[in-house]
Structure formats: structure tokens, C-alpha cells
Amino acid sequence: MKRTLENIENQFEMFQIMNEEGEIVNEDAMPDLSDEDLKEIMKRMVYTRILDQRSIALNRQGRLGFYAPTAGQEASQLGSQYALEKADFILPGYRDVPQLIWHGLPLYQAFLFSRGHFKGNQMPEGVNAVSPQIIIGAQITQAAGVGLGFKKRGQDAVAITYTGDGGASQGDFYEGINFAGAFGAQAIFVVQNNRFAISVPVEKQSAAQTIAQKAVAAGIEGIQVDGMDVLAVYAATQEARKRAVDGEGPTLIETLTYRYGPHTMAGDDPTRYRTDDEDSEWEKKDPIVRFRKYLEGKDLWSEEEENELIEKTKEEIKAAVKEADNTPKQKVTDLISNMHEQLPPNLEEQMEEYKEKESK
Amino acid sequence: MAQMTMIQAITNAMQTELKNDENVLIYGEDVGQNGGVFRATEGLQDEFGEDRVFDTPLAESGIGGMSIGLALTGFRPVPEIQFFGFVYETMDAINGQMARYRYRTGNTRSMPITIRSPFGGGVHTPELHADSLEGLIAQQPGVRVVIPSTPYDAKGLLISSIRDNDPVVFLEHMKLYRSFRGEVPEEEYTIELDKADIKREGTDVTLVAYGAMVHSCLKAAEELEENGVSAEVIDLRTVSPVDYETILESVKKTNRAVVVQEAQKQAGIAASVAAEIQEKAILHLEAPVLRVHAPDTVYAFTQAEEVWLPNYNSVVEKVNQVMNF
Numbered sequence: 001m002k003r004t005l006e007n008i009e010n011q012f013e014m015f016q017i018m019n020e021e022g023e024i025v026n027e028d029a030m031p032d033l034s035d036e037d038l039k040e041i042m043k044r045m046v047y048t049r050i051l052d053q054r055s056i057a058l059n060r061q062g063r064l065g066f067y068a069p070t071a072g073q074e075a076s077q078l079g080s081q082y083a084l085e086k087a088d089f090i091l092p093g094y095r096d097v098p099q100l101i102w103h104g105l106p107l108y109q110a111f112l113f114s115r116g117h118f119k120g121n122q123m124p125e126g127v128n129a130v131s132p133q134i135i136i137g138a139q140i141t142q143a144a145g146v147g148l149g150f151k152k153r154g155q156d157a158v159a160i161t162y163t164g165d166g167g168a169s170q171g172d173f174y175e176g177i178n179f180a181g182a183f184g185a186q187a188i189f190v191v192q193n194n195r196f197a198i199s200v201p202v203e204k205q206s207a208a209q210t211i212a213q214k215a216v217a218a219g220i221e222g223i224q225v226d227g228m229d230v231l232a233v234y235a236a237t238q239e240a241r242k243r244a245v246d247g248e249g250p251t252l253i254e255t256l257t258y259r260y261g262p263h264t265m266a267g268d269d270p271t272r273y274r275t276d277d278e279d280s281e282w283e284k285k286d287p288i289v290r291f292r293k294y295l296e297g298k299d300l301w302s303e304e305e306e307n308e309l310i311e312k313t314k315e316e317i318k319a320a321v322k323e324a325d326n327t328p329k330q331k332v333t334d335l336i337s338n339m340h341e342q343l344p345p346n347l348e349e350q351m352e353e354y355k356e357k358e359s360k
Numbered sequence: 361m362a363q364m365t366m367i368q369a370i371t372n373a374m375q376t377e378l379k380n381d382e383n384v385l386i387y388g389e390d391v392g393q394n395g396g397v398f399r400a401t402e403g404l405q406d407e408f409g410e411d412r413v414f415d416t417p418l419a420e421s422g423i424g425g426m427s428i429g430l431a432l433t434g435f436r437p438v439p440e441i442q443f444f445g446f447v448y449e450t451m452d453a454i455n456g457q458m459a460r461y462r463y464r465t466g467n468t469r470s471m472p473i474t475i476r477s478p479f480g481g482g483v484h485t486p487e488l489h490a491d492s493l494e495g496l497i498a499q500q501p502g503v504r505v506v507i508p509s510t511p512y513d514a515k516g517l518l519i520s521s522i523r524d525n526d527p528v529v530f531l532e533h534m535k536l537y538r539s540f541r542g543e544v545p546e547e548e549y550t551i552e553l554d555k556a557d558i559k560r561e562g563t564d565v566t567l568v569a570y571g572a573m574v575h576s577c578l579k580a581a582e583e584l585e586e587n588g589v590s591a592e593v594i595d596l597r598t599v600s601p602v603d604y605e606t607i608l609e610s611v612k613k614t615n616r617a618v619v620v621q622e623a624q625k626q627a628g629i630a631a632s633v634a635a636e637i638q639e640k641a642i643l644h645l646e647a648p649v650l651r652v653h654a655p656d657t658v659y660a661f662t663q664a665e666e667v668w669l670p671n672y673n674s675v676v677e678k679v680n681q682v683m684n685f
Contacts, residue, residue, distance in 0.1 A: 118466040119466055121464055121466050135452055145425060149430045149433025172421055172452075175417075182416075335463070337467070339462065341525045344504070346602075
């Protein structure tokens with residue numbers, strides 16, 4: 001076969017199980033999920049959509065700080081997380097707070113992360129994750145290390161990490177997937193391609209027609225998935241997980257998705273770089289609308305159920321904000337004591353100075 | 361006791377820790393079967409296996425990031441950066457990531473990583489091999505910088521660095537690797553980090569140095585002695601944080617100080633040492649604190665090293681200025 005670009009691109013056709021109407025179009029690939037599982041996935045997606053709406057409102061009221069909207073990416077974020085086990089380790093990017101919450105980070109701590117409080121970054125014992133990574137790409141090389149660590153320990157666990165379409169241009173992205181390939185690390189690399197890195201469209205990141213094909217450069221498996229189809233994202237992640245723990249190496253998963261909101265709440269205005277047509281085209285693909293149709297067709301979901309869930313979620317969010325409000329303020333002495341196990345002499349000295357100040 | 365070069369003492373320290381702690385992993389470019397470009401890891405892969413001592417792809421940032429991931433799964437990584445001039449490729453992994461991990465996770469996760477890397481001039485290396493870049497790391501909270509100057513210190517400090525549960529950048533001066541032998545105990549021992557060492561006692565002037573400049577200071581001190589000037593030589597050993605207590609005690613005795621580094625004037629750590637002395641001991645000073653350093657140019661082309669690098673003559677000159685102030 002001639003090695004042409006077209007040949008390569010043809011190997012990365014989008015994997016889909018459920019179409020925009022909620023119909024199963026790829027029965028063979030259908031993952032083995034019980035009715036309870038299906039309902040739980042829907043519950044998590046609705047909860048996360050409400051969380052996004054409330055987070056934006058709370059941010060506007062000044063009750064949250066840094067916030068990167070997630071609406072539109074529920075299938076990509078939660079479908080992949082649902083395929084994980086408790087032992088698996090998540091290295092999220094800054095938009096990947098929902099995965100942490102469903103892996104065990106209490107909601108009020110997620111709010112403290114947003115506000116900028118160290119207690120937001122203290123994962124509870126047994127929650128295998130670190131707080132969201134701000135340096136785009138850094139999580140990728142670290143995930144290769146965690147995945148190698150699991151392999152060396154012979155553990156039935158994987159490292160999973162997330163970045164965006166822009167992140168796939170970083171050197172650390174390439175180094176991370178390449179190291180993971182060379183070492184056979186038990187790792188899954190998810191690129192959530194929402195088509196924009198702030199204002200820069202994916203076409204300006206690379207001439208490559210898919211991000212999934214970047215896996216070829218590392219000699220690892222790559223797959224492009226309909227990121228608005230939660231069943232496809234779940235199936236692809238589950239398969240990648242199985243391959244990793246079976247010693248068959250890491251996988252790069254590209255999820256084709258969209259963020260309905262701005263890049264972050266720090267003044268980004270998507271109307272400057274996106275058209276209404278584009279927005280409404282992607283709204284037709286909404287992962288929640290689509291999955292709702294599928295579940296209603298199976299008689300597993302009702303409007304009452306959803307409304308009840310929404311009310312409950314709003315209550316939980318309110319309680320979590322309150323708990324965050326009640327968290328003691330940070331002191332310089334807290335920050336100093338978190339620096340080292342053994343404080344170096346300069347910090348010992350400064351600790352005394354600030355103890356003195358704080359006692360006044 | 362055995363007579364060892366510094367490189368042998370370093371190998372011996374790694375062998376000791378590989379034996380002591382099964383979580384210790386050693387890796388980098390050519391550190392496996394090849395035994396390292398300076399033979400620092402010679403024989404370690406044969407003794408401990410490829411699972412413990414292994415080569416990596418050629419990518420410093422990947423090595424740094426992978427170290428963080430291995431630490432997150434409970435390992436004690438001892439990666440190597442082949443030459444410290446290549447640290448720019450992995451600055452984020454060191455200063456942006458591992459140095460901050462304990463803090464950013466609210467003291468719930470730690471990074472017991474020791475990055476070994478050779479640096480230093482006088483051995484005619486090509487571009488970006490010999491640059492003294494310790495100042496860049498010394499400015500980052502959360503990471504220690506250790507620079508030994510003798511075989512004995514190298515072994516004890518490296519064992520301590522590996523056992524430390526926070527990140528350490530351990531810089532090995534290439535000129536000191538094999539330039540002399542010293543007494544090194546074959547059994548394990550540690551040297552406390554953050555502690556300077558008085559390599560020579562004196563009463564007239566305090567010389568604060570680290571790395572190859574310790575030896576320049578010792579040589580200068582001999583010459584100065586002949587002229588009736590008694591120099592006390594302090595080897596910092598850990599350059600971040602600096603052991604100011606030892607320095608200040610010495611300055612209060614000698615009332616004069618010169619800080620000596622191989623790095624350029626605008627680099628290194630001499631400026632902060634001088635600042636601390638004037639903050640804490642100005643009333644004890646008979647003269648300003650002067651600095652010995654390289655010129656503020658890019659590191660010298662190989663053939664210009666001799667005229668560019670500071671040496672014991674530069675030290676003697678500055679001490680004379682301080683004495684005759």
C-alpha cells in the first residue's frame with residue numbers, strides 16, 4: 001500500500017455507537033452496560049450540566065474564581081471516567097474538574113480549587129488523582145510516569161489524562177505519548193477536541209486531519225471517537241483500559257466534542273471567533289439530548305426523574321458552596337508548612353516571622 | 361576507608377541506595393548498559409537489572425515528567441540530565457511541577473526525586489555543557505540544590521538527597537569527577553543537607569564558595585597564608601537553601617567576606633549571599649562583601665575558558681582588595 005496521507009487518515013474514521021437521534025448505529029460495538037449503569041451515566045451528565053450552569057452563575061456573582069465551562073463535553077468527560085476503576089489515576093487538565101468529582105473529590109473542594117484554596121487540592125485518601133493541571137501538556141508526561149509505575153508494580157490500574165486540541169501541539173504531548181509507547185506504560189491519553197483553543201481553531205494547530213493519527217508518531221494505538229456519544233466514549237476508554245492492563249500498551253483517544261460556553265470565565269467572548277450557525281449545528285449533537293432519547297426509548301428515563309435530579313443537584317451545589325464558605329482562611333504559615341517535609345532554614349525563619357504577625 | 365574519585369563515590373552512593381530501597385530507580389540517556397557518559401552508573405544495570413536502572417528516549421522534559429509520575433506511584437526516582445545546559449528542556453518539570461507538588465496538593469503528595477546532572481568548566485566541552493545554571497533552580501521555592509566538591513561529600517550528600525522526600529537537584533562538577541582521590545568510607549553514611557562545611561579555618565577573611573571554586577579558594581588560601589592573611593574557606597555544599605548561620609558566624613569572627621562562584625556575576629547565588637551578610641552582619645564588616653565570578657557573557661567558547669573562568673588568582677586578587685579596603 002502506498003503511504004499517502006489519505007491512507008493514514010482512513011485509519012482514523014470516527015467511531016460512533018449512537019447517532020444524533022439516540023439510535024444505535026453500531027450494535028456490535030455496544031458496551032455491556034446494565035440499565036442501572038445507563039441511568040447512572042445519564043444522572044452524571046445531567047448533574048454536570050447543572051453544575052456548569054450554576055458554576056457560571058456563581059462565578060458571575062464572585063462566589064467562584066477560575067472556571068472553565070464544561071457544557072457540551074459531558075459525554076467526553078464522564079463517558080471516559082465511567083470506564084475507570086477506583087484504582088485508576090486521573091491527571092486532569094484545567095477543564096476536567098467533573099472527572100475528579102466523579103472519581104471522589106467532594107464538590108466543596110472543587111469549589112475551593114476554583115477559588116484558590118489549598119484545601120481544594122487535597123485529594124481524600126484513596127482518591128487517585130491530582131488537581132487540575134494548568135500547564136498544558138505537563139500532565140501528559142506525568143501520566144506516562146504513572147502508567148509506567150503501575151506496570152512496574154504489576155497493578156491492575158491505568159493512568160488517564162486529558163488535554164484539548166490545542167494541547168496536542170505541545171512538545172510534552174508528543175514526549176508523553178512517545179515515552180508511554182517506548183515503556184509500554186499503562187496509560188490512556190484523551191484529547192478532547194472541542195475545535196477551539198481559546199480563539200484558535202483546530203485547523204490552525206496542525207495540518208493533520210485528525211489528532212488521533214498523532215498516535216502514529218509514537219507507535220501506539222489511536223482512535224477518533226464521537227465525543228458527543230457517551231456510549232462510544234465509554235466503549236473506547238474501556239477497550240483502551242483493557243489493552244493497557246493486559247500489557248498491550250497505551251492508547252490515544254480523540255473525542256470530537258464542543259464547548260457551548262466560553263473558554264474560561266475570565267472575559268473570553270466566543271462570539272468573536274465562532275458563528276451562530278456553528279453553535280446551533282453542535283447543539284443538535286448535544287450529548288444529553290441524544291442519550292435522553294435513547295433512554296426514553298428504553299423506558300429508562302422520564303421528565304419527572306430529570307426534574308427531581310436537577311432540584312437535588314441544585315441543593316447539593318448550594319450546600320457545597322456553604323461548606324466552601326465555612327473553610328478557614330489560608331494563612332502564610334499554612335503555605336510555608338506545605339512546602340517541605342523538613343523546613344529549610346530560610347523558611348523556618350520566615351515561619352517565625354509570620355507566626356508572630358498572625359498572633360497579633 | 362577507600363580512596364575514591366568523586367565519580368566513584370557517586371556510583372557508590374547510588375549502588376548503596378539501590379540496595380537499601382527497592383523504590384529507587386535510576387534512568388536517563390545512556391545510563392543503562394553504557395553506564396553513563398561519565399561512567400557514573402557503571403555496572404549498576406548489571407547488578408540491579410533493567411527494571412531498576414534503564415535508558416530513556418532522548419527527551420529531557422519527558423524524563424522530568426516521567427519522574428513525577430513514578431513518584432506519584434511511590435517510587436524514588438533518581439533521573440539524570442546528561443548535561444545541565446539541557447535543563448531548559450525540562451525547566452517546567454523541575455521548577456513548574458515537582459518543586460511545587462507538595463504545596464499544590466496541600467501536603468498530600470510528595471516528590472522524592474533526585475535529579476543528577478554534570479556541569480562546570482575547565483574540561484573543554486562543546487556549547488551548553490559547562491554552564492553554571494544553579495542560580496535558576498536556586499530561585500525556585502520547593503527544590504534543594506546540592507553541589508559537592510569532594511568525593512566524601514559527594515557520597516554522603518547524594519545518599520541524603522536520595523532519601524529526602526522532596527526534590528533535590530544534585531549538580532556534579534565535571535572537572536572534579538576524576539581530578540583527585542579522597543578518603544571515602546565504603547559503608548553508608550549521610551551528610552545533612554542545608555549545612556555548609558568549613559574546609560579550612562582562618563581568622564582574617566571568610567571565603568564562601570561551592571563546586572570547583574572551593575578548590576580555587578583552598579589554593580588561594582595557601583598563597584594568602586604565605587603573605588600573612590588567614591582565610592577561612594566555607595564550602596556551602598547545599599546552595600539552596602544556603603546555610604547562613606555558618607557564614608554569619610564566620611564573618612562575625614573574620615569581619616571580611618568574599619563570595620566565590622564560577623557562574624557569571626548576574627547568575628549563580630553570590631548576590632543573595634552578599635545581601636544576607638549585609639542584612640545580618642553589617643556592623644561586623646570592616647569592608648564591603650566582594651564577589652568573584654565569571655564575566656556577564658555567554659559561557660566562553662572552549663579556547664577562551666582559561667581567560668574567562670575565575671580561578672585562584674581571581675580569589676587572591678579580591679581578598680587583597682578586601683584586606684586593603
